[in-house]
Amino acid sequence: MTAQILSEGFKDAARDGAHAFRAILTAMARPGTIATLQAASGPAPISPAAATVLLTLCDRTTPLHLAGAHDNPELRDWIAFHCASPFVSAENATFALGDWAALQPVDRFGIGTPEYPDRAATLIVDRHDFDAAPTRLTGPGIRDTATLALPEARAFAANHGLFPLGWDAILTSGSRLAALPRSTEIS
Amino acid sequence: MSDQAYNFAYLDEGTKRMIRRAILKGIAVPGYQVPFASREMPMPYGWGTGGVQVTAAVLTPGDVLKVIDQGADDTTNAVSIRKFFQRTAGVATTERTNEATMIQTRHRIPETPLTGDQILVYQVPIPEPMRFLEPRETETRRIHALADYGLMQVRLYEDIARHGEIATSYAYPVEVAGRYVMDPSPIPKFDNPKLDDCPAIQLFGAGREQRIYALPPYTHVRSLDFEDHPFTASKADHACAICGSGTSYLDEVITDDAGGRMFVCSDTDYCAQNAKGGA
Ligand SMILES: [Zn+2]
Numbered sequence: 001m002t003a004q005i006l007s008e009g010f011k012d013a014a015r016d017g018a019h020a021f022r023a024i025l026t027a028m029a030r031p032g033t034i035a036t037l038q039a040a041s042g043p044a045p046i047s048p049a050a051a052t053v054l055l056t057l058c059d060r061t062t063p064l065h066l067a068g069a070h071d072n073p074e075l076r077d078w079i080a081f082h083c084a085s086p087f088v089s090a091e092n093a094t095f096a097l098g099d100w101a102a103l104q105p106v107d108r109f110g111i112g113t114p115e116y117p118d119r120a121a122t123l124i125v126d127r128h129d130f131d132a133a134p135t136r137l138t139g140p141g142i143r144d145t146a147t148l149a150l151p152e153a154r155a156f157a158a159n160h161g162l163f164p165l166g167w168d169a170i171l172t173s174g175s176r177l178a179a180l181p182r183s184t185e186i187s
Numbered sequence: 188m189s190d191q192a193y194n195f196a197y198l199d200e201g202t203k204r205m206i207r208r209a210i211l212k213g214i215a216v217p218g219y220q221v222p223f224a225s226r227e228m229p230m231p232y233g234w235g236t237g238g239v240q241v242t243a244a245v246l247t248p249g250d251v252l253k254v255i256d257q258g259a260d261d262t263t264n265a266v267s268i269r270k271f272f273q274r275t276a277g278v279a280t281t282e283r284t285n286e287a288t289m290i291q292t293r294h295r296i297p298e299t300p301l302t303g304d305q306i307l308v309y310q311v312p313i314p315e316p317m318r319f320l321e322p323r324e325t326e327t328r329r330i331h332a333l334a335d336y337g338l339m340q341v342r343l344y345e346d347i348a349r350h351g352e353i354a355t356s357y358a359y360p361v362e363v364a365g366r367y368v369m370d371p372s373p374i375p376k377f378d379n380p381k382l383d384d385c386p387a388i389q390l391f392g393a394g395r396e397q398r399i400y401a402l403p404p405y406t407h408v409r410s411l412d413f414e415d416h417p418f419t420a421s422k423a424d425h426a427c428a429i430c431g432s433g434t435s436y437l438d439e440v441i442t443d444d445a446g447g448r449m450f451v452c453s454d455t456d457y458c459a460q461n462a463k464g465g466a
Contacts, residue, residue, distance in 0.1 A: 018203075030403070
């Protein structure tokens, strides 16, 4: 199993991380954009895109909450080896990983404070259905309007209502990735 | 080929992750200054270590990098930073705005309109737009938290009272997406309209002050002003002595010991292309 854990990380940490971050940055800066990301893979049920996000952004300084099926011993071992993120409850998480249903209720996650709105959680919503009915988006990063399938438009609209507070979301499935910052208006 | 003594783009991966997380939060809250743990860089603070760290965290091996200082690619500062990334990241570099995928800048926005395939990184000396009005960090943080920007408005009004117009001509404050007041770095206010609705991602890095902030593409950026004193993007009322441009931002340069002077484009790439008829 150790050999398998080792073989599924980045082949070249600096270059794989640079390309992956550019894809994540583009997705977060341009809501509605769907990027392809598959530089890493981990034990089920984590998608290659979500595994790549973890390797790109998470480490021992970023408490991580695992939800539902993503909270299993194999995936914990893989994350402990590659990221060393401490596993924490939803309330204390900098990052959270799970499918949308398992992440509920999302009002448990940190939304930052008025003085430090950056101290908010980032939700990695895995096994996202990119082919569900699209929602119309407006706001920073979007020229006129964009569209993106969301797991639950109302929850994202409520989160936007907290702006400049609120969590931010990265949606993943297979090798696909999109992001929805709290600044995006849902209509 | 990059120098193997360094990690790609110099910074270690842990530092890059920390900066990358700060950039993403900056994107999510446009105009808000995200604190980050700035690292020592092999160059003095005045040389844009904040911008260099942001560029290092965003750069990919396939990027084509342009570095400008006051619009020029050939100053010591710009040349040093360009060489630093050639050596540590092995990336291609260019002086042409339209060939660059990443542009690091000090004090200007290129005249050539930016595209959606580009990222502009600003070197920021003082990220806090109210630092000169309110030196206490706790107080400016409170003002941003409450969007209590009356103080800023008062300062601009005082400018009008004293000078008949708003005299602040560099680092002219802007309101981002209807929420945060932001310092656009010491660009001339002539460049302020280029911040608005820009197709490129704009990132701001302040090394000494340890702040990162961002403008996603197509963000509404409004220069602060008043109904009876609207914002104007002023420049010297001349044409460029080299390329003849009547629309680009000009620097006044002394041409001889007798005090002769002329006005030339501050953006050297734009000027060269325009002189060839290609801008
Ligand atoms: Zn010229």
